[in-house]
Amino acid sequence: MATFMKLFVILSIFSLLACSTNAQLVNNFYGTTCPSLQTIVRNKMTSAIKTEPRIGASILRLFFHDCFVNGCDGSILLDDTATFTGEKNAAPNKNSARGFEVIDTIKTSVEASCNATVSCADILALAARDGVFLLGGPTWVVPLGRRDARTASQSAANSQIPSPFSDLSTLTTMFSAKGLTASDLTVLSGAHTIGQGECQFFRNRIYNETNIDTNFATLRKSNCPLSGGDTNLAPLDTLTPTSFDNNYYKNLVASKGLFHSDQALFNNGSQDNLVRSYSTNGATFSRDFAVAMVKLSKISPLTGTNGEIRKNCRLVN
Numbered sequence: 639m640a641t642f643m644k645l646f647v648i649l650s651i652f653s654l655l656a657c658s659t660n661a662q663l664v665n666n667f668y669g670t671t672c673p674s675l676q677t678i679v680r681n682k683m684t685s686a687i688k689t690e691p692r693i694g695a696s697i698l699r700l701f702f703h704d705c706f707v708n709g710c711d712g713s714i715l716l717d718d719t720a721t722f723t724g725e726k727n728a729a730p731n732k733n734s735a736r737g738f739e740v741i742d743t744i745k746t747s748v749e750a751s752c753n754a755t756v757s758c759a760d761i762l763a764l765a766a767r768d769g770v771f772l773l774g775g776p777t778w779v780v781p782l783g784r785r786d787a788r789t790a791s792q793s794a795a796n797s798q799i800p801s802p803f804s805d806l807s808t809l810t811t812m813f814s815a816k817g818l819t820a821s822d823l824t825v826l827s828g829a830h831t832i833g834q835g836e837c838q839f840f841r842n843r844i845y846n847e848t849n850i851d852t853n854f855a856t857l858r859k860s861n862c863p864l865s866g867g868d869t870n871l872a873p874l875d876t877l878t879p880t881s882f883d884n885n886y887y888k889n890l891v892a893s894k895g896l897f898h899s900d901q902a903l904f905n906n907g908s909q910d911n912l913v914r915s916y917s918t919n920g921a922t923f924s925r926d927f928a929v930a931m932v933k934l935s936k937i938s939p940l941t942g943t944n945g946e947i948r949k950n951c952r953l954v955n
């Protein structure tokens with residue numbers, strides 16, 4: 639019996655140790671250490687979106703690009719320095735990822751209330767949620783307790799973030815590598831109901847593809863010439879670019895997806911039925927999007943004693 643008790647105590651200690659280094663995200667993580675956190679983020683996002691509605695989209699995209707590269711660890715927020723190469727200049731982010739100043743503003747305000755307590759990774763997760771909500775989309779409870787990476791990977795950002803030229807099979811494989819299903823891919827792509835994209839990413843689609851509405855292609859060609867104008871912008875959702883709604887899916891059903899990767903979800907393939915269903919049922923899309931965002935937010939977080947709480951989101955401490 640004594641031996642049994644000893645074994646039990648040893649096993650308990652081991653499992654406690656395992657928990658402290660492999661902690662789970664929890665909803666009320668800052669409940670006592672930073673009770674004003676969620677109000678601060680919401681207020682700052684409200685004023686940022688009032689100034690520029692697109693910023694909600696830009697921050698949602700930042701969060702996606704953070705989570706897809708070694709997990710939701712704030713790595714995308716790190717600046718390049720003479721001795722450090724971050725992810726900001728990786729192909730999918732360079733001259734394209736935006737919203738960093740808003741995260742800085744939120745972080746400054748959070749630090750003023752709760753010094754050295756809240757990670758940049760958690761701030762980004764909350765800001766992305768609030769951006770969606772403030773543009774008319776669903777809300778959800780963000781599990782918290784992520785810590786910030788002390789490293790970043792430009793090569794992982796180049797290879798693990800999907801390209802707008804991808805087919806459905808590549809998109810499915812890349813999402814599956816992050817533990818996300820084809821349905822998750824389809825519902826998370828609904829994020830393209832807000833925001834803008836550059837001509838260089840949809841030029842081939844509007845000039846050379848056939849599964850595109852002719853009037854829509856003509857409309858987009860007016861600000862995206864065959865050569866030049868690479869960075870000219872077009873709304874990802876041609877109908878309501880600053881409202882988080884299900885019009886993205888209505889566009890796909892009408893062959894008005896902006897990127898090849900958008901229309902790939904409705905091109906006589908496995909996702910057609912889900913796209914059609916979201917196109918006619920906004921409430922289902924909203925509900926499923928919120929669930930999938932929580933799933934995205936749980937990709938390989940740093941917790942416990944791993945990583946750090948950055949003082950400045952742009953720099954490792």
Ligand code: HEM
Pocket residue numbers: 692694695696697698699702733734735736800801802803804809823826827829830832833834835836837839874897899
């Ligand atoms: C499925 C694969 C995806 C591909 C290939 C893709 C690709 C792109 C590209 C090329 C842009 C335009 C960037 C630019 O022109 O500067 C863009 C914008 C955007 N993406 Fe995605 N994306 C994908 C999935 C997602 C997901 C899962 C989310 C979020 C959950 C997301 C959120 C956004 C948002 C909100 C914008 C607009 C950003 C802005 O206006 O600043 N995307 N995406």
